[in-house]
Amino acid sequence: MAEQVSDAAPAKQVQQLERVVIRFAGDSGDGMQLTGDRFTSETAQLGNDISTLPNFPAEIRAPAGTLPGVSSFQVHFADYDILTPGDSPNVLVAMNPAALKANVADLPPGADIIVNTDEFTKRNLIKVGYAVSPLEDGSLARFRVHPVALTSMTVGALADLDVSKKDAERAKNMFALGLVSWMYSRPHESTLRFLERKFAKRPELVAANIAAFKAGWNFGETTETFTVRYEVKPAKMAAGTYRNITGNAALALGLVAAGVRAQLPVFLGAYPITPASDILHELSKHKRLGVTTMQAEDEIAAVAAAVGAAYGGALAVTTTSGPGVALKGESISLAIALELPLVIVDVQRAGPSTGMPTKTEQADLNMALYGRHGEAPLAVIAPKSPSDCFHAAIEAARIALTYRTPVILLSDNYVANGSEPWLLPEVGDLPDLRVEFATEPNGEDGRFLPYLRDPETMARPWAVPGTPGLEHRIGGLEKADRTGDISYDPANHDFMVRTRAARIDGIPVPDVEVDDPDGDASVLVLGWGSTYGPIGAACRRLRQRNLPIAQAHLRHIAPLPANLGEVLRRYDRVVIPEMNLGQLAHVIRAKYLVDALPYNQVRGLPFTATELANMLEDVVKNG
Amino acid sequence: MAEATIPLKLTAKDFKSDQEVRWCPGCGDYAILAAVQQFMPELNIPRENIVFVSGIGCSSRFPYYMNTYGMHSIHGRAPAIATGLSVSRPDLSVWVVTGDGDALSIGGNHLIHALRRNVNLKILLFNNRIYGLTKGQYSPTSELGKITKSTPTGSADSPFNPLSLALGAEATFVARTIDSDRKHLQSVLRAAAEHDGSAFIEIYQNCNIFNDGAFELLKDPGTKDDHLIRLEHGQPITFGAQGQFCVVHPAGGFGLSVRETASVAPEDVLVHDATVDDPAYAFALSRLSGSDLGTTPIGVFRSVRRESYDTLVQEQLATAKAGATGTPEEMLSGLLASGDTWTIL
Numbered sequence: 032m033a034e035q036v037s038d039a040a041p042a043k044q045v046q047q048l049e050r051v052v053i054r055f056a057g058d059s060g061d062g063m064q065l066t067g068d069r070f071t072s073e074t075a076q077l078g079n080d081i082s083t084l085p086n087f088p089a090e091i092r093a094p095a096g097t098l099p100g101v102s103s104f105q106v107h108f109a110d111y112d113i114l115t116p117g118d119s120p121n122v123l124v125a126m127n128p129a130a131l132k133a134n135v136a137d138l139p140p141g142a143d144i145i146v147n148t149d150e151f152t153k154r155n156l157i158k159v160g161y162a163v164s165p166l167e168d169g170s171l172a173r174f175r176v177h178p179v180a181l182t183s184m185t186v187g188a189l190a191d192l193d194v195s196k197k198d199a200e201r202a203k204n205m206f207a208l209g210l211v212s213w214m215y216s217r218p219h220e221s222t223l224r225f226l227e228r229k230f231a232k233r234p235e236l237v238a239a240n241i242a243a244f245k246a247g248w249n250f251g252e253t254t255e256t257f258t259v260r261y262e263v264k265p266a267k268m269a270a271g272t273y274r275n276i277t278g279n280a281a282l283a284l285g286l287v288a289a290g291v292r293a294q295l296p297v298f299l300g301a302y303p304i305t306p307a308s309d310i311l312h313e314l315s316k317h318k319r320l321g322v323t324t325m326q327a328e329d330e331i332a333a334v335a336a337a338v339g340a341a342y343g344g345a346l347a348v349t350t351t352s353g354p355g356v357a358l359k360g361e362s363i364s365l366a367i368a369l370e371l372p373l374v375i376v377d378v379q380r381a382g383p384s385t386g387m388p389t390k391t392e393q394a395d396l397n398m399a400l401y402g403r404h405g406e407a408p409l410a411v412i413a414p415k416s417p418s419d420c421f422h423a424a425i426e427a428a429r430i431a432l433t434y435r436t437p438v439i440l441l442s443d444n445y446v447a448n449g450s451e452p453w454l455l456p457e458v459g460d461l462p463d464l465r466v467e468f469a470t471e472p473n474g475e476d477g478r479f480l481p482y483l484r485d486p487e488t489m490a491r492p493w494a495v496p497g498t499p500g501l502e503h504r505i506g507g508l509e510k511a512d513r514t515g516d517i518s519y520d521p522a523n524h525d526f527m528v529r530t531r532a533a534r535i536d537g538i539p540v541p542d543v544e545v546d547d548p549d550g551d552a553s554v555l556v557l558g559w560g561s562t563y564g565p566i567g568a569a570c571r572r573l574r575q576r577n578l579p580i581a582q583a584h585l586r587h588i589a590p591l592p593a594n595l596g597e598v599l600r601r602y603d604r605v606v607i608p609e610m611n612l613g614q615l616a617h618v619i620r621a622k623y624l625v626d627a628l629p630y631n632q633v634r635g636l637p638f639t640a641t642e643l644a645n646m647l648e649d650v651v652k653n654g
Numbered sequence: 655m656a657e658a659t660i661p662l663k664l665t666a667k668d669f670k671s672d673q674e675v676r677w678c679p680g681c682g683d684y685a686i687l688a689a690v691q692q693f694m695p696e697l698n699i700p701r702e703n704i705v706f707v708s709g710i711g712c713s714s715r716f717p718y719y720m721n722t723y724g725m726h727s728i729h730g731r732a733p734a735i736a737t738g739l740s741v742s743r744p745d746l747s748v749w750v751v752t753g754d755g756d757a758l759s760i761g762g763n764h765l766i767h768a769l770r771r772n773v774n775l776k777i778l779l780f781n782n783r784i785y786g787l788t789k790g791q792y793s794p795t796s797e798l799g800k801i802t803k804s805t806p807t808g809s810a811d812s813p814f815n816p817l818s819l820a821l822g823a824e825a826t827f828v829a830r831t832i833d834s835d836r837k838h839l840q841s842v843l844r845a846a847a848e849h850d851g852s853a854f855i856e857i858y859q860n861c862n863i864f865n866d867g868a869f870e871l872l873k874d875p876g877t878k879d880d881h882l883i884r885l886e887h888g889q890p891i892t893f894g895a896q897g898q899f900c901v902v903h904p905a906g907g908f909g910l911s912v913r914e915t916a917s918v919a920p921e922d923v924l925v926h927d928a929t930v931d932d933p934a935y936a937f938a939l940s941r942l943s944g945s946d947l948g949t950t951p952i953g954v955f956r957s958v959r960r961e962s963y964d965t966l967v968q969e970q971l972a973t974a975k976a977g978a979t980g981t982p983e984e985m986l987s988g989l990l991a992s993g994d995t996w997t998i999l
């Protein structure tokens with residue numbers, strides 16, 4: 032067994048590529064997410080721009096070798112800045128027949144397929160409905176198939192090591208990673224270090240996984256099967272320190288950062304739910320920065336506890352997905368009536384009901400905007416990419432704290448689990464979110480008026496328990512203006528309803544920017560949230576075909592930017608792609624009387640740049 | 655609970671807010687409010703450090719009438735809201751006021767979880783065995799067969815015994831008292847205030863509009879002695895005008911029974927011990943009274959020590975902070991840059 036990774040590749044031809052999309056696919060138990068993560072990390076070290084997309088089954092362990100059990104991880108890397116995880120893979124690593132069957136339709140002709148031939152047994156083929164092995168019936172003729180006996184070669188490479196056959200077989204994902212790392216000339220030191228850390232308690236597994244990785248690498252190096260090795264040069268990226276980050280991790284860090292910048296303790300009330308639980312997991316690690324997390328008994332308690340913490344003066348947050356927001360509605364209404372700061376994170380997933388918990392969708396916009404009884408306005412914002420979740424979380428906290436209002440942050444499964452390089456910000460450059468609690472009575476003759484507003488922000492005083500002289504009672508019943516006393520007065524209710532609406536409408540948000548490089552576009556494509564990447568990539572393709580197109584993307588959906596109406600009217604046609612049945616389009620049409628063209632898809636998957644480009648090309652050419 | 659060392663010299667009047675009290679004339683809530691306002695100065699806690707949180711229902715108007723901090727929240731959620739407040743503000747004395755519908759029906763889940771966590775809340779459940787605010791439907795403590803607006807032919811649901819429920823959740827402090835017995839009510843409040851962790855108090859409260867006289871058996875001078883069992887820690891459990899009844903633990907049975915004292919050897923009369931760690935004892939006590947109130951214990955059933963949720967959470971925060979070095983900004987910078995990073999020049 033070769034002990035060293037050989038870096039010299041004299042016999043192999045080296046080809047330069049601008050970009051590559053690789054999809055690792057296997058059984059849920061094959062470690063594909065880990066393999067993809069490691070490849071991503073190696074690629075980040077090299078300085079490529081990256082975008083990743085995991086795709087895993089909702090079942091923790093579906094039956095082995097079946098189509099529902101297939102888990103995959105796609106990574107797109109390039110020598111320029113990229114916006115999406117890529118439409119179709121150039122390379123598919125298929126660890127079993129199910130992985131091949133589930134993914135082969137996504138491959139363009141000429142794609143490389145690395146298959147683990149050991150798993151192509153009669154039994155496994157039958158399990159997924161292959162009568163004849165696709166490796167033998169010519170059905171893969173349009174691809175470059177590399178049959179590799181991944182499992183047996185891994186076991187062979189580990190023969191001298193003191194590991195069980197089962198552990199040896201389990202290391203086959205590292206063999207695959209070694210091979211693909213060789214093919215794309217990735218640096219491997221970080222993976223070796225990672226394996227040492229991961230298996231620190233079991234040195235025999237460190238040795239086994241490292242040996243498997245090296246065997247895969249050296250197999251690429253020596254075998255005739257692989258004649259070409261590829262390189263993708265580093266991308267030109269802004270100077271600074273980067274890390275690769277998922278949307279959920281970035282969102283959690285954004286909340287921690289908001290707490291530090293507000294000098295307030297962060298309180299998270301949450302109930303486990305896919306795909307938001309990782310935010311709870313991450314935040315539970317940051318107690319030393321003053322973060323308290325409470326795993327509540329249900330979604331309602333999670334938000335209710337956050338309301339209680341907000342009343343006590345914390346930066347209060349609740350994180351969930353659509354079904355949880357549905358349950359939280361009444362408590363969010365209470366926070367609206369109490370005019371307390373509260374950040375509600377909705378990591379959207381496909382609905383209705385349980386829907387498809389691990390698949391993405393943008394169909395909670397209506398619920399965020401309108402999903403409460405009575406006139407219950409709040410602010411809504413959405414991140415556009417994984418790393419943007421960090422800044423969107425800070426922005427949500429800023430609005431909540433400054434304007435004393437609940438804010439719904441609409442992430443989704445696509446940005447939450449996708450990853451990209453993140454240019455680390457300077458902490459000192461992040462917004463200053465400090466707030467002033469009320470300390471003194473604000474009314475005549477020393478009375479405290481809990482609903483006397485700041486004329487600029489329309490925020491009421493945040494008078495937290497423990498402040499002498501400001502003892503007061505608030506609640507969900509309608510309150511009289513200024514005093515906050517219970518009031519059933521018709522004129523007062525009308526005034527308060529309008530005031531609550533006006534204070535959300537009056538939150539100043541940045542103007543929407545338009546990307547129209549030559550200023551000659553007549554079609555504007557307007558998006559919000561996670562569609563930013565695919566829309567941007569589609570616009571680039573149109574421009575490469577000399578078809579002008581303008582792109583605008585909304586971060587703030589409530590309130591909408593003040594210049595949006597004027598922007599929309601500048602263009603002959605406005606197209607709104609969404610992963611729902613046209614929810615933003617309805618808002619735009621109703622508010623601006625603009626005949627916007629909705630383009631909708633609800634397949635649980637992000638748009639591909641190709642389909643958007645084709646659609647937009649048609650609109651640009653044919654109106 | 656934080657206690658000021660200097661006497662604050664507050665009076666009941668200091669705890670009266672400027673809001674007009676709007677319960678029906680004759681409602682038992684008035685007596686409870688007066689008892690609580692009169693008791694509050696004993697706590698010697700500044701008013702600004704006291705918070706009353708309530709849900710929805712007649713009883714939940716309570717915070718408006720207390721000149722402390724207060725929140726009249728939404729139906730059933732007061733224990734959850736109060737949990738968030740208490741755990742993030744351990745310096746406060748947080749009280750929850752709720753009713754049988756609020757706490758046991760729509761908010762049942764929050765109540766049992768607050769109790770199992772042992773959040774440092776003092777929970778006052780006004781049990782009037784009826785929905786008052788919505789004008790007279792049966793509640794989860796109404797007797798089986800109760801005829802109300804929503805059950806013209808009698809309810810088909812068996813009621814909860816609130817104390818059994820709280821004890822099933824292993825509440826560390828469980829007590830029962832009666833609206834009209836101010837002295838007893840205040841003695842229970844006192845014990846609850848001294849308890850670190852969740853204190854659950856069921857208060858039998860008369861709704862004179864929709865369920866008048868529900869607890870008359872325990873209030874009428876002519877009947878109460880034969881039906882009301884006053885629990886006192888360390889004392890034999892006897893009742894009746896001459897102590898002619900007692901509570902025993904019969905051999906071979908799971909529960910407790912009532913006997914004529916004369917028929918029982920003195921050493922077999924059960925001596926009340928609220929500190930028994932096994933909730934089964936207090937549970938057995940709670941089972942002595944059914945819907946008919948025939949033999950109803952009042953007083954402190956259980957008072958045991960268990961670290962409160964608030965304390966455990968604060969300890970974890972303190973431990974994490976003790977190990978931290980640098981300013982929050984420096985720690986945040988370090989946190990953002992953790993994991994595999996790379997630098998582009």
Ligand code: SF4
Nearest residue numbers: 678681712786861862
């Ligand atoms: S309805 Fe009953 S409980 Fe409610 S205020 Fe009137 S008497 Fe009291």
